[in-house]
Amino acid sequence: MAAGTNVMEGSARMLVTAVGINSKAGIIFTLVGAAKQKKKAKGDDSSSSSSNFGGSTDESSEKKEKSVLQSKLTKLALNIGYFGTAIALLTVIILAVKFSINTYVINETQFQWSQLNEYIGFIITGVTVLVVAVPEGLPLAVTLSLAYSVKKMMKDNNLVRHLDACETMGNATAICSDKTGTLTTNRMTVVQSFVCNKLARTCKEFLPVPDKVEEMLIRSIAINSAYTSRVMPGEKDELPKQVGNKTECALLGYVTSLSKSYEKARLECPEETFTHVYTFNSARKSMGTVVGRQGGGFHLFAKGASEIMLQKCSFIYGEGGVLEELTAKKRNDLINKVIEPMACDGLRTICIAHRDFVKENPAKNEKLIEREPTWEEEDDIFCNFTCLGIVGIEDPVRSEVPDAIKKCQTAGITVRMVTGDNINTARSIATKCGILQPSDDFLVLEGKDFNEKIRDENNQIQQELIDNIWPRLRVLARSSPTDKYNLVKGIIDSKVNPNREVVAVTGDGTNDAPALKKADVGFAMGIAGTDVAKEASDIILTDDNFSSIVKAVLWGRNVYDSISKFLQFQLTVNVVAVTAAVIGSVLLNDSPLKAVQMLWVNLIMDTLASLALATEMPTPDLLLRKPYGRTKALVTRRMMKNIIGQAIYQLVVIFYLLFAGDVLLQIESGRDDSVPTQHMTVVFNTFVMMTLFNEINARKIHGQRNVFQGIFTNPIFYGIWVSTFVLQILIIEFGSAFFSTKALSIDQWMWCLLFGVGTLLWGQLIISLPNRVVPEKFSLGKDDPALQKLPVGKPSPGQLLWVRSRKRILSQIRVVNAFRATIDTNRLQGAAFKKIEGS
Structure with a gap:
């Protein structure tokens, strides 16, 4: 067999001589890995290239459409980047203009090179704001x-092969x-049978069967x-x-x-006596x-589908095992x-038949041959059968499936049986x-x-014709893999x-691979599925159970909601921190929050909050709403x-404490002090308390x-929350040397906690307000059609956000460094000129 091919049909025996790293492909991969390590040690990263051995594919090179969440996060990341850059530039301009007016207009001071350090400080403040x-x-x-959900989905019998499939399932509208x-x-x-013109509806009625027909029936079933x-x-x-x-x-x-x-x-x-085998195929x-x-x-x-096999039968055994001609x-x-009637009872009907090829004295149901027939000519071989019997096979519906399908329908997902x-x-079965x-x-x-309805007079599939059918289609029977693919694509x-x-x-079969690949999310069966189907899928159902798909929908929506929770928290802190830094x-002329304090706030709102909010467990309520849709704003x-x-609440509290907190708490003002004071510590501590309760x-x-x-049910959340609260106490009481804080009294702590708890009460008031108080154009994260066409192989939204923000920061730092170098050069030139003039 050629490398990179897959067995699509047939049966065989195989002797395995080596697996894993001991196989030829494994040896090659080992050598490739060793070569890459050697190149990495030499610093030659540019020479690394992707290889394709044994038919493996480099998934990063696949050009698939970006997922819904990826597109929205990319758009949101760009918006935040533009907003941050604009605010940072505005801050630098305001500080520079204010300093220039006070220095050169009001105080009428002459320009000095040392004053450039002030402007450099303004630029650094802008970078901090960014x-x-x-x-x-x-x-x-x-x-x-995603990682947390994928791990938990394993327990729900969902083996996720592609991470983006996890959140895509949260927006599924059709299965x-x-x-x-x-x-x-x-x-x-087998619960019903029709043999020798006798219909048996129970196992007890199967007997008796005429000996001649029984022998042939048993041989046909056992051998075929x-x-x-x-x-x-x-x-x-059991x-x-x-x-x-x-x-x-x-x-x-x-x-x-x-x-x-x-x-x-x-x-x-x-x-060893087998002459030829026709394996089952969908055609x-x-x-x-x-x-x-x-x-x-x-x-x-x-044996095969009863209504199809009967068309190929010319004879049938009647009562007593008498051979009769099967007329139309x-x-x-x-x-x-x-x-x-069997089918209406939900039974799968199978027709069992046989045919003889003899060399002499043929009976009416046999064919005279002089030599071995050409077995590849199926039209001549699969005809003139003698029907031995028809059986009805029961495959009971899983007990949990009706409830799972009802949940899908409630969640706005249409389920179709193919x-x-x-x-x-x-x-x-569908009923x-x-x-x-x-x-x-x-x-x-x-x-x-279905094929007749979706094709025009030229036998070409037309999307308009498919659109007339699929919204009302719920069951597609006697379908081929091509029909399944055309339906999914349509x-x-x-x-x-x-x-x-x-x-x-x-899908579970090899022929299902095209439809699995075309779908937004392909589910392969872990038990009955073929390797080809699993390779084409995004998620593998390890128990082959439909209810596991519902769990995948639940986790997918939970991923979407977890990101939204984090964004709601993150953007609130961003708006407050940026506004406080800019106005302060x-x-x-200085931010009310020191650099190391901002670092701690960043740690709370970034790392710890993401860990706490991204590990929330899904709830059944997630299936009570419709899918978000591809154009629904990420920030609603x-x-x-x-x-x-x-x-608004947090900014009002911060600025009230900043400008009137010393009077409220009857302490000395720290607005103009460069050393740690209780006043500024209260401002910092209150901000953190409000952030924690929010x-x-x-x-x-x-x-x-x-909100409680x-x-x-999430020990990670309350564990991180309590740990952060304890660390904040230690920072305030004992971190003066590192965090520019000063220990607070019990009364001052109570005030900080009061303002923090106020966010919970204020949140109840916000919930009571109608959503229309915010214009719809203020929602963020709608899809950009151009972004949806980007391949998955390109940087992820998070990577894109980090790289672009990092580039902006580094570029501004380069400008600052170049500016400083210019100042140093001017200073050296000025000193040299003075030295020349003095001489």
């Missing part, structure tokens, strides 16, 4: 939230799900299946254990219910096995009276699951009808929803109302009044 304005903790919050194993238990059992499929006795009081293909296990269980042994039939026909909807006959000739045993009338009667089963079976309701007028189509490319549908798809610098009007409202407010972003609800 650093405070940029939320350095945003990338940390995103990373922590196209398989039936078998996902909505059902995938423990199949993978020998790895078998039914093993269960433990005490059902038999099914190993291998579940449909084949159901048929093998049927043989056991006839009090016969399928293993004996297999021993009488070892695999044929059947499989067959050719074995040699004693005395010459061949037996062809086949009998075929239609079987479909109407046997197959459709299956290869009979349309009546699919409709019955049991809750996808369909008796009073619904939704569409239930077969793949053939929903994603549709213009019906201006926000664009976000589609999740489940303008009015007092409600969040902006909370940010502005809390910022962190509790930030836990709720949807207008909930009880569930607070003790």
